[in-house]
Amino acid sequence: MKVMVAVKRVVDYAVKIRVKPDKSGVETGNVKMSMNPFCEIALEEALRLREAGAAGEVIAVSVGPAQCADTLRTALAMGADRAVHVDSGTVPVLPLSVAKILKALVHVERPGLLILGKQAIDDDCNQTGQMVAGLLRWAQGTFASKVVLDKESQTATVEREVDGGIETISLDLPAVITTDLRLNQPRYATLPNIMKAKSKVIKKVTPAELNVEIKPDLEIIQVTEPPKRKAGAIVSSVDELIEKLKNEAPVPDYSAAEAAPDRLQELLAFDATKSGVKGLADAGITKLPRIFVHSPDDLPSPPSLAGLKVPVIDLRGVADDARRRREAVEQIRDASSSWGLFQLVNHGVPPQILEGMMQGSRRFHELPKEVKAKLYSRDLKQNVKYVCNYDLFLSGAANWRDTLSCNFSTTLNPQDIPDVCRDEILAYGKHMLDLAESVYELLSEALGLSPSHLKSINLSKGHFMSAHYYPPCPEPELTLGTSKHCDPSFLTLLIEDELGGLQVRHEGHWVDVSPVPGAVVVNIGDLLQIISNGKFKSVEHRVLANRLGPRLSVAMFFVGVREGNYLYGPIKEILSENVAPKYREILLEEYFQVFASRGLGTESILSHFTL
Numbered sequence: 001m002k003v004m005v006a007v008k009r010v011v012d013y014a015v016k017i018r019v020k021p022d023k024s025g026v027e028t029g030n031v032k033m034s035m036n037p038f039c040e041i042a043l044e045e046a047l048r049l050r051e052a053g054a055a056g057e058v059i060a061v062s063v064g065p066a067q068c069a070d071t072l073r074t075a076l077a078m079g080a081d082r083a084v085h086v087d088s089g090t091v092p093v094l095p096l097s098v099a100k101i102l103k104a105l106v107h108v109e110r111p112g113l114l115i116l117g118k119q120a121i122d123d124d125c126n127q128t129g130q131m132v133a134g135l136l137r138w139a140q141g142t143f144a145s146k147v148v149l150d151k152e153s154q155t156a157t158v159e160r161e162v163d164g165g166i167e168t169i170s171l172d173l174p175a176v177i178t179t180d181l182r183l184n185q186p187r188y189a190t191l192p193n194i195m196k197a198k199s200k201v202i203k204k205v206t207p208a209e210l211n212v213e214i215k216p217d218l219e220i221i222q223v224t225e226p227p228k229r230k231a232g233a234i235v236s237s238v239d240e241l242i243e244k245l246k247n248e249a250p251v252p253d254y255s256a257a258e259a260a261p262d263r264l265q266e267l268l269a270f271d272a273t274k275s276g277v278k279g280l281a282d283a284g285i286t287k288l289p290r291i292f293v294h295s296p297d298d299l300p301s302p303p304s305l306a307g308l309k310v311p312v313i314d315l316r317g318v319a320d321d322a323r324r325r326r327e328a329v330e331q332i333r334d335a336s337s338s339w340g341l342f343q344l345v346n347h348g349v350p351p352q353i354l355e356g357m358m359q360g361s362r363r364f365h366e367l368p369k370e371v372k373a374k375l376y377s378r379d380l381k382q383n384v385k386y387v388c389n390y391d392l393f394l395s396g397a398a399n400w401r402d403t404l405s406c407n408f409s410t411t412l413n414p415q416d417i418p419d420v421c422r423d424e425i426l427a428y429g430k431h432m433l434d435l436a437e438s439v440y441e442l443l444s445e446a447l448g449l450s451p452s453h454l455k456s457i458n459l460s461k462g463h464f465m466s467a468h469y470y471p472p473c474p475e476p477e478l479t480l481g482t483s484k485h486c487d488p489s490f491l492t493l494l495i496e497d498e499l500g501g502l503q504v505r506h507e508g509h510w511v512d513v514s515p516v517p518g519a520v521v522v523n524i525g526d527l528l529q530i531i532s533n534g535k536f537k538s539v540e541h542r543v544l545a546n547r548l549g550p551r552l553s554v555a556m557f558f559v560g561v562r563e564g565n566y567l568y569g570p571i572k573e574i575l576s577e578n579v580a581p582k583y584r585e586i587l588l589e590e591y592f593q594v595f596a597s598r599g600l601g602t603e604s605i606l607s608h609f610t611l
């Protein structure tokens with residue numbers, strides 16, 4: 001009988017855990033990683049069963065990034081016969097996905113027993129064993145502190161620690177067992193075995209090859225450190241201790257709670273108002289609630305750099321004048337590679353369409369809050385919705401901005417768009433699509449490709465509108481309208497009113513994107529940086545908060561189509577013997593999963609995809 005053991009790579013138990021500044025998880029970069037201690041116990045048990053003649057081959061499996069191979073080497077050095085690595089790349093894998101992968105591997109390997117640690121010390125989920133048993137419809141013995149196999153009757157007797165003592169159960173094989181601390185004392189790998197393990201082959205498969213789609217079934221809203229404990233006091237005598245217990249200890253200490261109030265509760269309470277920051281501004285608040293206060297490092301000081309000007313490119317005549325076109329292509333090439341952002345004038349979209357969109361957006365955002373509340377939602381599948389900070393529960397600090405969004409997907413029902421702005425949004429969507437196609441032609445030529453190249457790979461399909469509303473802010477120096485970010489798109493087209501506040505990062509400085517009447521701002525997104533092999537830059541930008549307002553802007557993100565297994569990577573035609581690809585090929589799904597796992601204000605995610 002084969003025994004399969006799941007081993008997880010986690011931060012070593014001796015490392016002092018640090019929470020990432022953006023609160024999206026714990027730091028794992030440059031930190032010692034090891035096999036989860038409960039998985040070591042699981043592996044030890046399988047090895048003992050084999051050594052006792054109760055089991056045959058022991059197969060260690062691990063699901064995760066490339067570095068899991070190290071954990072599997074340790075498993076081989078401890079004595080596992082074989083190892084299988086399910087390489088999930090950089091996509092985070094949650095317990096249900098691991099359970100599905102293990103189920104698929106069980107169908108391939110057909111073990112009689114699957115042993116796992118009861119939980120991993122990183123997320124303490126304690127779910128995978130139970131889920132995989134459920135998916136396989138196998139018996140399960142969790143929290144095992146003793147396991148005895150009976151080959152004759154094909155059963156396992158498992159003692160498990162429960163609150164009231166020890167429970168003994170009998171499981172029909174095949175079964176799943178999860179291990180508790182007292183089951184055994186895992187062995188150390190000896191040096192000769194470590195050397196031998198180096199030459200053993202680790203079989204590698206991908207979740208896709210096992211027909212498992214990795215889905216984020218749960219969302220981590222926030223990871224925070226436990227409140228700091230106050231320093232203790234050393235007493236010099238029993239009398240002093242009694243004195244302190246009498247006079248100081250009974251008084252509950254609320255000061256710590258006041259200094260570090262429960263941010264999550266405040267976020268939930270604010271979100272439940274469903275009236276966004278406009279609701280706060282209308283209520284006349286004069287102090288910024290602390291959920292909006294940003295760390296001084298993210299705030300705009302020193303002042304932005306004056307003197308540098310974001311390129312403004314004139315498209316007049318580009319459709320029928322070859323010389324004008326060459327000039328514009330050159331300007332677009334320069335601007336896309338040095339700035340990643342530029343403004344277009346004489347772009348052909350009628351001014352009344354842009355003006356209509358702005359007015360429609362204003363009408364929506366200025367509707368009574370009870371009316372808007374009906375559309376307030378964080379449901380990713382909802383095409384039309386209104387929300388304050390899509391990343392409210394992910395980011396370190398909230399932004400002073402509300403957004404009405406519309407996904408122009410095939411499932412969009414125009415009737416779902418509020419009637420105060422329906423016609424305007426539909427017309428704006430259509431014109432922006434036409435403009436995007438023209439810009440893609442110019443960008444294709446700027447890359448030395450045929451004009452239709454970018455359109456032919458579906459980049460203009462799939463667009464998504466965010467109509468932002470930035471109300472007047474009582475303490476603009478403490479917050480931001482939009483935190484720094486790079487756009488999760490191929491291309492973003494944006495219109496803004498005359499108030500200003502958008503800034504772009506250029507050569508290490510924040511530079512104002514000064515509003516130009518009637519212009520459309522073009523912003524290269526992360527995905528275009530990937531497929532142009534870094535020739536075009538996805539640039540960081542942000543929006544300042546302002547005591548004046550409201551400021552309105554409408555962004556249209558061109559995000560491609562996620563259906564099918566279309567892989568986007570550096571365009572082959574721009575690579576050569578001397579120009580190697582800088583990024584690997586990715587599924588859009590993968591990109592958006594990584595993007596969605598972080599809030600605005602964090603570093604660019606492109607490093608996930610570099611070669």
Ligand SMILES: O=C(O)CCC(=O)C(=O)O
Pocket residue numbers: 466468482487494496502541542543553554555
């Ligand atoms: O409001 C703006 O000007 C910019 C908004 C933005 O960067 C975005 O929606 O991605």
Ligand SMILES: [Fe+2]
Pocket residue numbers: 485486487492541
């Ligand atoms: Fe943006």
